[in-house]
Amino acid sequence: MRRIEAISIIAGEADSQGALLVGNIGYPSRELYAVGDRASNFYMLGSMGLASSIGLGLALALPKRRVIAIDGDGSVLMNLGSLATLADQDPDNYLLIILDNGCYGSTGSQPTCTARRADLAKLAVGAGISEVRVAATVDEIRKGMGNKGVLVVKVEIGNADVPVIPLSPEEIIERFMARSALSSTRF
Amino acid sequence: MNVISPSEAVYKGMKGAGIDFVVSVPCVNLRELMRLVDCDHEIDHVPVTREEEGVGISAGAYMGGRRPALLMQNSGLGNSINALASLNGLFKIPLLMIISHRGGEGETILGQVPMGRLTPELLDVMEIPRFSPSPQEAEEVVAVAWDLARARGTPTAVLLDIGFWRSLR
Numbered sequence: 001m002r003r004i005e006a007i008s009i010i011a012g013e014a015d016s017q018g019a020l021l022v023g024n025i026g027y028p029s030r031e032l033y034a035v036g037d038r039a040s041n042f043y044m045l046g047s048m049g050l051a052s053s054i055g056l057g058l059a060l061a062l063p064k065r066r067v068i069a070i071d072g073d074g075s076v077l078m079n080l081g082s083l084a085t086l087a088d089q090d091p092d093n094y095l096l097i098i099l100d101n102g103c104y105g106s107t108g109s110q111p112t113c114t115a116r117r118a119d120l121a122k123l124a125v126g127a128g129i130s131e132v133r134v135a136a137t138v139d140e141i142r143k144g145m146g147n148k149g150v151l152v153v154k155v156e157i158g159n160a161d162v163p164v165i166p167l168s169p170e171e172i173i174e175r176f177m178a179r180s181a182l183s184s185t186r187f
Numbered sequence: 188m189n190v191i192s193p194s195e196a197v198y199k200g201m202k203g204a205g206i207d208f209v210v211s212v213p214c215v216n217l218r219e220l221m222r223l224v225d226c227d228h229e230i231d232h233v234p235v236t237r238e239e240e241g242v243g244i245s246a247g248a249y250m251g252g253r254r255p256a257l258l259m260q261n262s263g264l265g266n267s268i269n270a271l272a273s274l275n276g277l278f279k280i281p282l283l284m285i286i287s288h289r290g291g292e293g294e295t296i297l298g299q300v301p302m303g304r305l306t307p308e309l310l311d312v313m314e315i316p317r318f319s320p321s322p323q324e325a326e327e328v329v330a331v332a333w334d335l336a337r338a339r340g341t342p343t344a345v346l347l348d349i350g351f352w353r354s355l356r
Contacts, residue, residue: 045277050240054244056233056243057255061248062251081240089233169277
């Protein structure tokens with residue numbers, strides 16, 4: 001499956017769940033913007049490696065909201081400790097999706113360690129995450145998105161031909177926080 | 188007059204600022220403050236594996252309406268610089284950083300010296316306001332540091348050196 005197809009399914013499912021959705025740096029956020037922009041999407045423009053952490057912080061801050069983060073294999077490998085922290089906190093309202101294409105897709109598709117031996121699902125299990133699933137088809141993604149924990153989605157190498165997100169960082173966070181605040185009485 | 192410890196002064200400053208979400212990587216000098224935070228049911232405390240991870244979690248918590256603080260040693264600043272610039276700086280996300288500043292007078296671990304010396308200048312280059320209060324000033328300054336973080340939409344740093352933690356109020 002192409003990554004943009006997986007992102008399209010995830011975006012649709014996230015919208016039907018009313019979820020706050022964090023998009024990973026680079027092409028994944030651009031593809032997410034192209035297939036399903038909404039104010040409840042946060043497009044991470046810098047800070048490679050931290051999509052999973054931003055999602056976890058959101059989920060812990062807003063325990064009554066559903067939170068989903070779309071991360072990548074290269075990014076998770078940069079912040080593997082995040083899996084241990086996620087296991088430790090174990091929030092029921094958070095799903096971390098890792099789109100694994102075995103390469104650094106936004107920088108020229110240089111291979112990551114998952115291209116050969118590293119297994120992100122096993123790393124997640126080893127970190128102590130109770131619910132870990134692997135998906136490669138539309139049905140498997142849809143089923144996996146009903147859960148918490150980690151969902152590893154195997155996708156093909158390659159970026160869709162989509163433009164840069166035309167929103168400023170201020171616009172992205174302001175409209176996102178207007179949505180995240182809807183359920184929050186603490187702000 | 189009640190005598191309170193330097194850690195209690197910092198804690199009271201955090202409470203006064205309304206800090207309700209704390210991420211931490213420990214330092215021996217932060218142990219009492221971390222215990223105070225752990226015992227406070229109004230504060231969510233998330234121990235993290237690396238300071239940069241804590242910057243990300245804090246940013247998410249802020250976007251969820253919380254007031255976050257990061258407790259760490261100054262060595263963790265080096266682990267966090269890209270995130271502080273390209274996440275907090277880019278999106279104007281505030282963060283209160285309570286930093287145990289090692290490597291100065293009284294330091295016994297040689298490995299703490301290089302980053303300890305560089306820490307104030309690194310913060311200056313990053314345009315992150317920094318404060319070094321005495322224990323008597325700490326409560327007020329910690330609250331001011333959060334207010335400034337929120338007003339500017341940036342991280343701010345409270346640097347607390349070895350002498351700070353050893354002094355009696």
